[in-house]
Every structure is written in structure tokens, then in C-alpha cells.
Amino acid sequence: MSRQISSLLAIAAVCVTLAPAPAFAQAPKKAPVDCEQVKCIALTFDDGPGKYAGTLLDTLKKYDAKATFFLEGQYVTSRPTYVKRMVAEGHEVGNHSYKHPDFTKIETWDIRSEIKKTQDAVKKASGVEPKLLRPPYGMADLQVSDIAAEFGMPMILWTGGSEDWKSKNVAAIKKKTLEVAKRDGIILMHDWVKQSVDAMPSIVKSLQKKGYTLVTVSDIVKREELEPGDIFPVPAGWEN
Numbered sequence: 194m195s196r197q198i199s200s201l202l203a204i205a206a207v208c209v210t211l212a213p214a215p216a217f218a219q220a221p222k223k224a225p226v227d228c229e230q231v232k233c234i235a236l237t238f239d240d241g242p243g244k245y246a247g248t249l250l251d252t253l254k255k256y257d258a259k260a261t262f263f264l265e266g267q268y269v270t271s272r273p274t275y276v277k278r279m280v281a282e283g284h285e286v287g288n289h290s291y292k293h294p295d296f297t298k299i300e301t302w303d304i305r306s307e308i309k310k311t312q313d314a315v316k317k318a319s320g321v322e323p324k325l326l327r328p329p330y331g332m333a334d335l336q337v338s339d340i341a342a343e344f345g346m347p348m349i350l351w352t353g354g355s356e357d358w359k360s361k362n363v364a365a366i367k368k369k370t371l372e373v374a375k376r377d378g379i380i381l382m383h384d385w386v387k388q389s390v391d392a393m394p395s396i397v398k399s400l401q402k403k404g405y406t407l408v409t410v411s412d413i414v415k416r417e418e419l420e421p422g423d424i425f426p427v428p429a430g431w432e433n
């Protein structure tokens with residue numbers, strides 16, 4: 194019996210013992226993914242929810258894959274139903290500012306406002322608050338780190354980019370994504386790039402064929418025990 198099934202059964206047994214709820218009231222929750230045991234990778238989609246988020250969510254659902262969306266507050270406000278669906282379908286939502294300014298070039302009050310407005314918008318749309326921050330352009334300094342810490346969030350960059358915004362070509366996006374894919378990798382993509390969304394069924398199938406389980410960023414960084422204000426992966430030249 195697999196570990197996952199046995200722990201599910203253990204949870205189910207506890208539930209039955211403690212709470213004799215009506216039968217079939219609620220399906221048991223899926224056991225969390227353990228990236229020590231399985232080959233994990235996290236696809237991340239920035240700047241959305243983009244126009245094509247619905248199609249992307251359909252693909253992820255079809256292949257039972259999870260992803261992380263680093264959302265831009267202004268689009269959370271204009272497309273809240275996608276955000277609600279992301280959370281309902283088990284994806285992770287992160288904060289990617291409200292209007293995408295370079296945090297190293299704006300005033301501290303403005304950084305705080307960008308983060309706060311987005312936290313509030315995501316909470317309003319989905320009921321949950323992001324726990325991770327991805328600063329626009331991946332640009333951060335110690336001041337940004339201090340402000341992220343105030344909000345209780347670590348900052349998440351990426352280990353590899355699909356360069357989808359640059360190529361805008363289905364074949365090139367797939368090639369680049371598979372090239373940078375690695376165990377526990379965090380891959381940067383964008384759901385406003387139509388070609389990325391078009392390439393997704395093929396990318397997901399290829400990754401799964403290579404033995405990857407597509408998980409959220411939090412699944413991957415669980416073992417890092419990141420503190421608020423930490424940055425991961427630590428960029429070259431970053432001083433703490």
C-alpha cells in the first residue's frame with residue numbers, strides 16, 4: 194500500500210472515530226505532496242489572472258496538475274472569478290504587486306500600498322490571503338525584504354524561465370521550459386501569453402512523462418523553512 198493511501202486511510206479512520214458525520218458528507222482531503230518522495234516541479238504564472246487563465250485552469254484540471262499564480266492586484270480586481278477558481282481547484286496564489294512597478298525604484302509607502310492592495314483584492318476574490326511575494330521583475334533589495342517581512346511573506350524568484358514573453362512561440366516555449374525543468378525547480382511563465390497557455394497540454398504531458406509531479410511553490414519550499422523577508426532562491430550577490 195502506498196504511503197499516500199495509508200495516510201489517507203489513517204486520516205479517514207480518525208475522522209470516523211472523532212466525528213461520526215453523515216456518510217459521504219465530505220470527500221477526504223488529499224494527502225499533501227512530499228517532495229522528498231516524489232520528483233516535484235512548480236510552474237508559476239505571473240502578472241495575471243490573464244485573459245487565458247480559464248483555458249489554463251481547464252488544462253491543469255484535466256492533467257491533475259497544480260500551479261502557482263503570482264497575481265497582479267489590478268487584474269485580480271477585474272477578473273476575480275479566475276482567482277476564486279484557482280483557489281477552489283487547489284492552486285496557490287501569490288502577491289505580485291498591484292500595478293507591477295519595480296520595487297527598488299519606488300518609495301516605501303508605495304511598496305506597502307502595492308502589496309496591501311493586492312492582499313486585500315485576493316482575499317476579497319478568493320477568501321484567502323497570499324503567503325508568498327514575487328516582486329515585479331524579480332527586483333528586490335534589503336528595503337523590499339524588510340517590507341515583505343512586515344507582511345509576513347518570503348519572496349520567491351525562480352530557478353528557470355520559459356522566456357515565453359520573449360519568444361511568444363509554442364514550440365520555443367515548450368523547448369525552453371523542458372530545458373530548464375529540474376527536480377524542485379520553480380519555472381517562470383505568464384498566463385497572458387497565449388502561446389504559453391496553448392503549449393501547456395503538451396508541456397504538462399511531457400513533464401509528467403519524465404516523472405514530475407506538478408506542485409505548488411509552497412510544496413517545494415516547505416523544507417527551506419523560509420522566514421518572512423527571506424528570498425528564494427537566493428540571487429547571486431544578495432547580501433543578508
Ligand SMILES: [Zn+2]
Nearest residue numbers: 239240329330
Ligand atoms: Zn511580472
